[in-house]
Amino acid sequence: MRKIINPADLESFRQSCIKDMSREETWVAVCCGTGCSASGAHQVVSSFKEALQEKNIDGKITTRVTGCHGFCEQGPLVVVHPGNYLYCQVTPDDVEEIIEKTIIQKKAVERLQYTDPVSKEKVVVEDQVPFYYNQHRLLMRNSGIIDPTSIKDYLAISGYRALSMVLQEKSPLEVIEEIKASGLRGRGGAGFPTGLKWESCYNAPDNTRYVICNADEGDPGCFQDRSILEGNPHSVLEGMIIGAYAVSAEKGYIYVRNEYPLAVKNFSTALEQAREYGLLGENILGSGFSFDVKINRGGGAFVCGESSALIASIEGKAGEPRDKYIHATEKGLWDKPTVLNNVKTWASVPYIINNGADWYAQIGTEKSKGTMVFSLTGNVNNTGLVEVPMGITLRKLVFDIGGGIPEGKNIKAVQTGGPSGGCIPEKLLDLPLDYEKLTEAGSMMGSGGMIVMDESTCMVDVARYFLSFTQEESCGKCTPCREGGKQMLAILNNIMEGKGQENDLDMLEEIAQAMKEGSLCALGGMAPNPVLTTLKYFHQEYLDHIRDEKCPAKVCRNLIKYFINQEVCTGCGRCLKACPVDAVEGTKDEPHIIHQEKCTKCGACLEVCRYEAISVE
Amino acid sequence: MAVIFINDREFQTEEEVTLLELARQKGIEIPALCHHQALSPYGACRLCTVEVCKEDKSRLVTSCTYPVREEGISVYTDSPRVKQLRRVIVKLLLARCPQVKLIQDLAEEMGLEGSPFPLHDQEECILCGLCVRVCSEVIGKNAVSFSYRGAGRKVSTPFNEPSEECVGCTACAFVCPSGAIKVEDSDETRYMEFWNTKIPLRRCKECGITYTPENTPEYILGKLELPKNLLDLCEKCRRKAVAESLSNYDVTSRSVIIKK
Numbered sequence: 001m002r003k004i005i006n007p008a009d010l011e012s013f014r015q016s017c018i019k020d021m022s023r024e025e026t027w028v029a030v031c032c033g034t035g036c037s038a039s040g041a042h043q044v045v046s047s048f049k050e051a052l053q054e055k056n057i058d059g060k061i062t063t064r065v066t067g068c069h070g071f072c073e074q075g076p077l078v079v080v081h082p083g084n085y086l087y088c089q090v091t092p093d094d095v096e097e098i099i100e101k102t103i104i105q106k107k108a109v110e111r112l113q114y115t116d117p118v119s120k121e122k123v124v125v126e127d128q129v130p131f132y133y134n135q136h137r138l139l140m141r142n143s144g145i146i147d148p149t150s151i152k153d154y155l156a157i158s159g160y161r162a163l164s165m166v167l168q169e170k171s172p173l174e175v176i177e178e179i180k181a182s183g184l185r186g187r188g189g190a191g192f193p194t195g196l197k198w199e200s201c202y203n204a205p206d207n208t209r210y211v212i213c214n215a216d217e218g219d220p221g222c223f224q225d226r227s228i229l230e231g232n233p234h235s236v237l238e239g240m241i242i243g244a245y246a247v248s249a250e251k252g253y254i255y256v257r258n259e260y261p262l263a264v265k266n267f268s269t270a271l272e273q274a275r276e277y278g279l280l281g282e283n284i285l286g287s288g289f290s291f292d293v294k295i296n297r298g299g300g301a302f303v304c305g306e307s308s309a310l311i312a313s314i315e316g317k318a319g320e321p322r323d324k325y326i327h328a329t330e331k332g333l334w335d336k337p338t339v340l341n342n343v344k345t346w347a348s349v350p351y352i353i354n355n356g357a358d359w360y361a362q363i364g365t366e367k368s369k370g371t372m373v374f375s376l377t378g379n380v381n382n383t384g385l386v387e388v389p390m391g392i393t394l395r396k397l398v399f400d401i402g403g404g405i406p407e408g409k410n411i412k413a414v415q416t417g418g419p420s421g422g423c424i425p426e427k428l429l430d431l432p433l434d435y436e437k438l439t440e441a442g443s444m445m446g447s448g449g450m451i452v453m454d455e456s457t458c459m460v461d462v463a464r465y466f467l468s469f470t471q472e473e474s475c476g477k478c479t480p481c482r483e484g485g486k487q488m489l490a491i492l493n494n495i496m497e498g499k500g501q502e503n504d505l506d507m508l509e510e511i512a513q514a515m516k517e518g519s520l521c522a523l524g525g526m527a528p529n530p531v532l533t534t535l536k537y538f539h540q541e542y543l544d545h546i547r548d549e550k551c552p553a554k555v556c557r558n559l560i561k562y563f564i565n566q567e568v569c570t571g572c573g574r575c576l577k578a579c580p581v582d583a584v585e586g587t588k589d590e591p592h593i594i595h596q597e598k599c600t601k602c603g604a605c606l607e608v609c610r611y612e613a614i615s616v617e
Numbered sequence: 618m619a620v621i622f623i624n625d626r627e628f629q630t631e632e633e634v635t636l637l638e639l640a641r642q643k644g645i646e647i648p649a650l651c652h653h654q655a656l657s658p659y660g661a662c663r664l665c666t667v668e669v670c671k672e673d674k675s676r677l678v679t680s681c682t683y684p685v686r687e688e689g690i691s692v693y694t695d696s697p698r699v700k701q702l703r704r705v706i707v708k709l710l711l712a713r714c715p716q717v718k719l720i721q722d723l724a725e726e727m728g729l730e731g732s733p734f735p736l737h738d739q740e741e742c743i744l745c746g747l748c749v750r751v752c753s754e755v756i757g758k759n760a761v762s763f764s765y766r767g768a769g770r771k772v773s774t775p776f777n778e779p780s781e782e783c784v785g786c787t788a789c790a791f792v793c794p795s796g797a798i799k800v801e802d803s804d805e806t807r808y809m810e811f812w813n814t815k816i817p818l819r820r821c822k823e824c825g826i827t828y829t830p831e832n833t834p835e836y837i838l839g840k841l842e843l844p845k846n847l848l849d850l851c852e853k854c855r856r857k858a859v860a861e862s863l864s865n866y867d868v869t870s871r872s873v874i875i876k877k
Binding site: 301303318322323325326471472473474475476477478479480482483484485486487490491494503507510511513514517518519520 | 660661662663664666677678682683684698701702706709710735736744746762
């Protein structure tokens with residue numbers, strides 16, 4: 001290992017990395033992102049290594065531990081190259097067959113192939129799976145190809161070329177102009193133009209400046225920032241170094257959740273490697289520019305994803321937001337001009353520099369450029385990470401990429417933007433996904449959360465769930481968020497318990513409006529969105545709860561009753577045994593009954609009944 | 618520095634001040650609960666919210682934290698939007714602290730009769746944080762701070778244990794606008810139930826009555842950079858020395874500028 005001293009040196013070293021990476025013609029990529037790891041990907045890796053060794057072909061075939069491929073629903077994922085043979089839900093027992101058939105005989109193992117839920121056909125090649133071919137994978141693409149712990153892999157796929165070019169050919173202002181021209185906007189959710197942010201930091205009169213990467217991803221069900229850090233940490237680091245050069249910062253921080261151990265580990269490795277190779281630290285690539293990055297691990301507070309709370313937390317203070325009438329670009333970390341960007345924003349930078357602002361600006365819509373990574377979760381067939389051009393419709397995302405709704409149910413709504421986003425109803429599924437359109441619909445881009453909900457979802461329950469999250473995570477500093485959230489939650493609980501009154505809806509609107517307009521930070525300002533959007537698009541459902549004391553989706557426990565159909569019940573006694581509160585009564589082989597006064601509506605009887613004798617009303 | 622309009626009247630400011638400071642200098646009333654002129658702005662109660670209009674855009678900002686910088690902005694301290702927000706804030710606070718006189722008065726001014734919201738507490742603390750800031754910024758002790766978060770937020774000593782840092786100066790009780798912090802002096806001790814803290818009192822060496830918490834005088838003397846020989850002086854000379862020192866007290870740096 002040696003320090004790379006100048007751009008020419010980097011290019012010659014890159015050639016050796018490319019040679020190293022393509023030495024073996026055949027290689028196996030095993031997704032070891034968090035999802036696949038949890039489903040046993042590491043055992044699959046071990047099996048491959050052992051089996052290849054046994055067959056004495058381990059020198060010719062590489063098993064590569066890669067980052068997240070995105071198709072988490074089907075994990076652990078294995079892709080055999082060349083040929084891009086995609087195998088789903090692979091277990092160690094499948095390894096022998098994959099080696100024998102695909103690696104040795106160059107044939108597919110059919111039983112492990114992906115079956116398209118719509119056409120019911122087997123798909124051989126990774127790129128032909130609708131989940132992938134409908135995407136525009138930019139930030140996520142290399143995660144499935146490189147070993148995230150190897151800087152050589154990153155160099156082999158043009159890594160640090162953008163940095164080298166910037167240091168050689170561009171002035172800080174030219175870099176800022178390039179980012180401005182690309183139209184890149186903050187991927188943390190607010191969508192502030194990145195180039196403008198950098199420019200105001202550059203213009204702030206001070207000699208010390210900082211850059212920060214916000215990796216405090218806390219939305220429930222969101223894991224795109226995590227996956228990028230885990231799967232391609234150098235892309236984020238390279239973006240940060242370029243940004244630091246553009247605003248003349250010598251020090252950077254990455255604020256990453258401590259609950260993301262693999263992200264912390266892989267990013268730490270990336271930092272060490274970049275330092276060893278001279279791509280980080282003093283006099284980077286002989287340019288005279290010096291910069292280093294420190295990792296700050298978050299303590300688990302959702303509010304620390306808010307920029308001013310995050311900065312306070314790095315400073316060692318309680319993670320509470322402050323008013324941002326004076327921007328961080330003027331007075332940020334330790335009152336010094338600071339650029340704070342999201343993981344995806346930083347990771348976009350090298351692609352923009354390498355391919356040019358014009359190229360980037362061609363992707364997306366007029367005002368929202370580039371791609372966005374969404375965590376597609378909830379009642380959808382293909383849960384996972386999807387990267388799509390801005391402006392794609394929700395319908396395309398949910399049905400073409402997501403494969404539609406499981407169990408043949410109907411879609412009811414999609415929640416975008418995490419717990420502070422809004423619920424977009426089925427009738428707006430043709431909404432193009434960009435910053436403005438989502439905001440107009442009462443939701444937001446957020447950091448890229450996307451939860452699909454089917455017809456069995458109660459929208460009042462959804463609003464209550466998200467509000468209980470934001471209320472729990474509120475720092476409590478300002479009155480509207482602290483007191484307003486508490487009251488709104490109480491009102492929603494009343495409605496769900498059948499104690500709602502009609503003026504509750506006006507009260508919800510009134511408090512929500514005050515929270516939106518009066519809260520100190522975006523957490524409080526956005527927290528009412530799930531309530532406001534469900535009130536707007538699912539008003540009747542609220543009224544059903546209040547006027548008729550009925551939950552149409554049959555979710556709210558206080559508003560439903562379980563019955564045993566006397567004509568269908570065989571008296572098998574399964575429900576009687578399953579009931580935890582002895583609410584079911586009956587003699588063997590005679591129809592049973594449920595004592596309503598005892599029933600806690602846990603649904604255990606419904607789950608165990610084999611004769612569909614139990615109904616909910 | 619900037620010419621701005623407040624409620625359509627033109628004002629000019631030379632130095633960088635906040636909207637609240639400027640308005641108050643000019644005799645324009647803006648209600649605020651978490652603001653104190655001797656303490657740093659905090660922006661928590663949101664009652665001092667005003668509407669700032671520039672060209673055809675308008676937004677709500679808290680005047681206590683909003684710096685007067687932009688030329689030509691129009692500020693409305695009592696617009697319908699502002700009034701509506703303040704009403705909801707007061708209703709929320711009233712539901713939290715129905716017995717607090719300060720909140721009752723605000724509600725009465727707005728013509729509110731009780732809070733319509735479902736949850737009713739009997740808190741005395743409005744969580745303005747003045748006690749926390751005065752203890753930290755002026756007294757320099759950090760004996761109390763916020764604990765818990767969200768709806769469970771409180772002010773307390775660490776782990777609600779009796780404070781070892783507290784000198785019993787009662788600056789917290791002095792700035793507390795809701796009367797939540799009560800101080801009871803008995804024969805031997807000063808007791809603040811709110812802080813779960815007792816401080817021994819010092820007796821006059823002449824007549825034996827208790828007159829001050831044990832450590833307060835020395836600590837405050839050091840803090841305010843008052844003459845070290847103060848306790849050697851008679852009452853008359855002591856008053857003179859304190860007055861002279863305090864007249865040189867600089868609020869910005871929070872220290873006494875000693876003129877040689």
